[in-house]
Amino acid sequence: ALIHICFCLQHEQGRFLCFDHLTFWVGNAKQAASYYCNKLGFEPLAYRGLETGSREVVSHAVKQGKVKKPQSLHPGSEMGEHLVKHGDGVKDIAFTVEDCDFLVETARERGAVIVKEPHTLEDKYGKVRLAVLQTYGDTTHTFVERSGYSGSFLPGFHPPLFKDPLLAKLPSGKLNFIDHVVGNQPDDEMVPVVDWYQKNLLFHRFWSVDDKQLQTEFSALRSIVVANYEETVKMPINEPAMGNRKSQIQEYVEYYGGPGVQHIAMNTSDIITAIRNLKERGMEFMSVPDTYYNQLRENLKNSKVKVLEDVDVLQELKILVDYDDNGYLLQIFTKPVQDRPTVFLEVIQRHNHQGFGAGNFKSLFEAIEADQNARGNLTVLTPNGISKNM
Numbered sequence: 487a488l489i490h491i492c493f494c495l496q497h498e499q500g501r502f503l504c505f506d507h508l509t510f511w512v513g514n515a516k517q518a519a520s521y522y523c524n525k526l527g528f529e530p531l532a533y534r535g536l537e538t539g540s541r542e543v544v545s546h547a548v549k550q551g552k553v554k555k556p557q558s559l560h561p562g563s564e565m566g567e568h569l570v571k572h573g574d575g576v577k578d579i580a581f582t583v584e585d586c587d588f589l590v591e592t593a594r595e596r597g598a599v600i601v602k603e604p605h606t607l608e609d610k611y612g613k614v615r616l617a618v619l620q621t622y623g624d625t626t627h628t629f630v631e632r633s634g635y636s637g638s639f640l641p642g643f644h645p646p647l648f649k650d651p652l653l654a655k656l657p658s659g660k661l662n663f664i665d666h667v668v669g670n671q672p673d674d675e676m677v678p679v680v681d682w683y684q685k686n687l688l689f690h691r692f693w694s695v696d697d698k699q700l701q702t703e704f705s706a707l708r709s710i711v712v713a714n715y716e717e718t719v720k721m722p723i724n725e726p727a728m729g730n731r732k733s734q735i736q737e738y739v740e741y742y743g744g745p746g747v748q749h750i751a752m753n754t755s756d757i758i759t760a761i762r763n764l765k766e767r768g769m770e771f772m773s774v775p776d777t778y779y780n781q782l783r784e785n786l787k788n789s790k791v792k793v794l795e796d797v798d799v800l801q802e803l804k805i806l807v808d809y810d811d812n813g814y815l816l817q818i819f820t821k822p823v824q825d826r827p828t829v830f831l832e833v834i835q836r837h838n839h840q841g842f843g844a845g846n847f848k849s850l851f852e853a854i855e856a857d858q859n860a861r862g863n864l865t866v867l868t869p870n871g872i873s874k875n876m
């Protein structure tokens with residue numbers, strides 16, 4: 487394990503408080519919102535579209551715990567091009583901030599590209615100050631300063647027009663907040679992206695055992711986690727590493743058409759109930775073989791940490807465990823949530839453990855590789871760079 491001792495920079499003024507919401511750009515916001523509600527336990531939060539006077543954009547905002555996700559549809563050309571290139575995906579990661587203007591000025595002085603200058607949106611519930619910055623690929627960050635705003639989401643949004651009677655009959659998803667958001671980069675672009683966060687947002691490299699090369703027999707990746715001063719916003723940044731087959735990070739980059747959000751982890755305080763309920767709702771998760779749990783039982787016999795949950799139940803639900811001497815985490819990953827093998831989701835529960843599941847990467851990747859192989863993408867890499875299907 488590697489340990490990083492970092493020097494953390496604090497803004498003189500203003501700060502990043504937490505993830506505010508994620509914005510997906512999708513081909514059909516109505517159906518995407520319904521998927522997140524039906525399969526993952528989100529609830530309609532707010533809406534804007536033709537009926538509410540929004541002539542160009544349709545957005546459905548859905549919420550669970552503190553997790554908010556608007557889905558948007560722009561008929562305009564920028565969104566059309568984005569959809570052709572990337573398919574459905576995460577366009578924007580928004581942070582709740584204090585002093586939006588100061589944070590934007592700091593980032594601008596340091597060379598960040600400001601997509602939308604600080605501006606104020608207002609309705610009868612109050613004002614919100616917003617700005618948009620460019621980050622990796624076509625992905626952006628919105629800074630949201632919502633001091634005193636009492637509306638449900640953002641100015642311009644209205645209550646949902648339709649209440650789906652099915653949702654009240656389904657068991658709770660039990661997801662509370664966004665734990666971390668992971669970005670995939672092409673080869674050799676991880677460090678420049680990490681530098682961008684350090685330089686422009688004053689984020690630091692987060693203490694983590696994940697900052698190293700992770701590999702299976704076939705493929706490999708590198709990952710570095712960046713976090714804000716208070717460590718309430720954590721973003722692992724991945725890149726593919728050379729293995730003898732194509733890395734799943736490379737598969738992502740090819741299908742997404744460049745860098746982008748790979749997965750969103752949502753924190754729960756009761757992963758067993760959450761996963762039981764989400765499986766009952768028909769959510770599809772990655773699976774590991776039973777040998778993983780045989781090995782886990784053996785390893786836990788010699789460990790200082792005591793896993794409170796029944797390992798038989800974790801095995802039944804295929805929930806993964808990672809631990810050190812002081813604590814452990816429980817996690818599980820969904821299959822990709824769109825046709826392309828790009829974005830997927832994670833559910834995570836932490837017991838005094840701040841890692842990201844490095845101990846599970848090998849088992850997880852082997853499971854992903856099985857799917858990658860089924861997609862015809864676990865290709866052999868040859869020295870001259872030409873790959874062929876197995």
Ligand SMILES: [Fe+2]
Binds near residue numbers: 666668749751832
């Ligand atoms: Fe994760």
